[in-house]
Amino acid sequence: MRTKTLNKNTINVITLGCSKNVYDSEVLMGQLKASQKEVVHEKEGNIVVINTCGFIDNAKEESVNTILEQIKKKEAGEVDQVFVTGCLSERYKPDLQKEIPQVDAYFGTTELPQLLKALGADYKHELLGERVTTTPKNFAYFKVSEGCDRPCSFCAIPLMRGKHLSTPIEELVKRAATLAASGVKELILIAQDLTYYGLDLYKERRLADLLRALVKVDGIEWIRMHYAFPSGFPLEVIDVMKQEPKVCNYLDIPLQHISDSILKSMRRGTTQKKTTELIKNIRGILPEIAIRTTLIVGYPGETEGDFEILKNWVAETRFERLGCFTYSHEENTHAYELEDNVPQEVKQERANEIMQIQSQISWELNQTKVGKIYKCVIDRKQGNHFVGRTEIDSPDVDNEVLIDAEKFYLKTGDFATIEITEATDFDLYGVPVKK
Numbered sequence: 001m002r003t004k005t006l007n008k009n010t011i012n013v014i015t016l017g018c019s020k021n022v023y024d025s026e027v028l029m030g031q032l033k034a035s036q037k038e039v040v041h042e043k044e045g046n047i048v049v050i051n052t053c054g055f056i057d058n059a060k061e062e063s064v065n066t067i068l069e070q071i072k073k074k075e076a077g078e079v080d081q082v083f084v085t086g087c088l089s090e091r092y093k094p095d096l097q098k099e100i101p102q103v104d105a106y107f108g109t110t111e112l113p114q115l116l117k118a119l120g121a122d123y124k125h126e127l128l129g130e131r132v133t134t135t136p137k138n139f140a141y142f143k144v145s146e147g148c149d150r151p152c153s154f155c156a157i158p159l160m161r162g163k164h165l166s167t168p169i170e171e172l173v174k175r176a177a178t179l180a181a182s183g184v185k186e187l188i189l190i191a192q193d194l195t196y197y198g199l200d201l202y203k204e205r206r207l208a209d210l211l212r213a214l215v216k217v218d219g220i221e222w223i224r225m226h227y228a229f230p231s232g233f234p235l236e237v238i239d240v241m242k243q244e245p246k247v248c249n250y251l252d253i254p255l256q257h258i259s260d261s262i263l264k265s266m267r268r269g270t271t272q273k274k275t276t277e278l279i280k281n282i283r284g285i286l287p288e289i290a291i292r293t294t295l296i297v298g299y300p301g302e303t304e305g306d307f308e309i310l311k312n313w314v315a316e317t318r319f320e321r322l323g324c325f326t327y328s329h330e331e332n333t334h335a336y337e338l339e340d341n342v343p344q345e346v347k348q349e350r351a352n353e354i355m356q357i358q359s360q361i362s363w364e365l366n367q368t369k370v371g372k373i374y375k376c377v378i379d380r381k382q383g384n385h386f387v388g389r390t391e392i393d394s395p396d397v398d399n400e401v402l403i404d405a406e407k408f409y410l411k412t413g414d415f416a417t418i419e420i421t422e423a424t425d426f427d428l429y430g431v432p433v434k435k
Contacts, residue, residue, distance in 0.1 A: 010038040011119060012045030012079075014070075015134070016063050017053025019141045019190050019226070021086060022134060025051045026141075028085075028112065030131035035121035041134045046080045047119065048073075052088035054160055056328035063088045064100075071102045083107065085115055087160040109161055133179075136379045138413040139186035139222075139395060140179050144172055144210065148192035150229060152256075153267045153334035154299065154327065157192050164193060166201045173213050180219030183413065186377060187214065188224045188394065195229040208236040215246040221415070222377070224394060226252040230278055231269040238285045248391040251282070252292040252321075258313040259306035262299055267334065272313070279317060290392030292321035295354060298347030299327045300338035307350055314354055318361050321398050324354040359425045366399070366423035373433060376401050376418045378410045386410045388418065390428075401428045408432050 011032055015025040025041070028049070032039040039045075048070045052063035063086075070082045081104045089096065090108035097106060107115040113123040133140050147162040148155075176187060191197065198206025207228075214223055223246050225237075230253055241247045257263055258272050270278075282289060295314070297307065314322065326347035329340040376388035379395065386408070388401040401418055403410060410416050410432065418430035 009047070010040060010045030011047045011049060012040050012043055014042050014048065014050045014066060016051060016066060017055065017059055017087065019188070020143060020192070021051050021053060023131075023141045023143045023190065024086070024109070026131035026133055028115070029134075031112070031116055031124055032119065032121050033132055034124045035116070037119065037121055039132065041132070047083075048079050048081070049083045049085060049115070049119070052084060052086035054086070054088035054091045055156065056325070056330070058328075060088055067096075067100055067103065071100065074102065083115065083118060085109070085111070090160045091156065133182070133184070135395070136413065137183050138377055138379065139188060140184045141190050142172075142176065142179070142187040143167075143190050144194065145191040145197055149196065150193055150231075150269075151267045151334070153265060153338075154256075154296065154330065156330045156333050159332055161192055164196050164200055166197050166199070166206075168201060169198075169206065169210050169213050172210065173217060176214050176217045176220060180217055183219075185220065185413070185415075186222040186224065187220055188226060190226045192227065193229045194225055194227050195231075195233050205232070205234045207234060208240045211237065211240045211244065211247055215244045221246060222248050222391060224248045224250050224391075226394065228253045230255055230275055233278060235281060235285065238282050238289070241289070242286050249286060249289045250292070250392050250394065251289060252394065254294040256294065256296045257299065257302075257306075257310060259302075259309045262302055262306050265301060265335070265338070266296075266299065272309070276313075276317070290320035292323075292394070292398065293319050294323045294325065296325050296327050297350040297354060298342040298344075300329075300335060300340055300342070302327075302342055302350075311353060311357065314357050315361075318365070319358070320365060320392065321362075321394075322354075322358045323397065324351045324358075326351050362399075363423075363425040366425065366428060369420045369428060370423050371420065373417060373419045374401070374430075375415055376430070377415050378403075378412050380412055381405055386412070388416065388430075399426055399428055401430050403430055403432065 013025050013029055015021055029039045050066055053059040067084055073079045074082050083105050084103050085107040089106045093106045105118050116123050145166040147164045148158050149164040260271050374390045376390055378386050378388045380387050384405050385402040386405050393399045417433050419433045420428050420430045422429040
């Protein structure tokens, strides 16, 4: 029996996982709005849509727990319907239907029209990237392609997202203009593989051409690149970065490992020598660039020797930004055939060691910023601080610039000129200065 109903006929979209999922949820919400549906993001509604992540164990566990939590609410009469979409649903739909049958329906990553129909809405083909952004108003994730053609042994993304499919440059420019008109000033380019952009449509890599087109959009002040695969990386992109002030001197390029034996087993299509040369070439063209990378430790067969090679390379290369993950043994991937023979506690110890090295590097690099002046965007006010970012910092994963809100007033969403007065390993503190 129903005990209460919250926000009748309101659809609550819950987003889990990466920025690609954030984008997908925003598109879903935009479609629902276009059909005059009442929609909220992670608030309260009597109809719930959970956009799940199925990438690694922790993410899958969070997705399942969220589904179970909403089912409890349904059984308690707090919500009427629960729908599940996204990567977990794409990958494990039959298992989920069997294990959690109380969900009203499951949808995969390519079944947006069917999901909309279940929600009583029509898919609007005429929408040119219109969506309900859930990020701070000044930036938006900007998906330029879907899917991935890379054969990486550890990755299940192709199973969930399919083959690489680029969005035409002309359409992306229109979408960027729509976002700019709504107040977005920073585009964060995302894809499963940014480096591959254009190969399917134009038979050549066109990321540099895309950047040249996007910088012409009025209102967009920063363009940032995420998820650029190292193999086949088009160096002309760095030339564009150097020539165009709107393109941030920032590159996210997930390298995963550096030991040749591990890279070969991972099927990364590169070597330590090639990777080191690529980083050297990028920094040679643009010395002020900030390179962010991510690494995986505890991959099957990773020896102490392999890990020492990785540790030494991290210390020598001195990445401006770095994240480290422990290997997750994913079924139906090529690496699943290998024995997951590095104990979990060893994986975690290795990740901690890498991050300890990076913490020291980050502290040293941050000390060089003290006394310098940077253009910062102000994302939000949190507690007693305004929280901003420089052009070499991406939201949620990189350094933040903290400004005392009791002494200074700044407008969120605007750019400000900030002098750095203090620095820790992962945070900067500053004061506004007049231009």
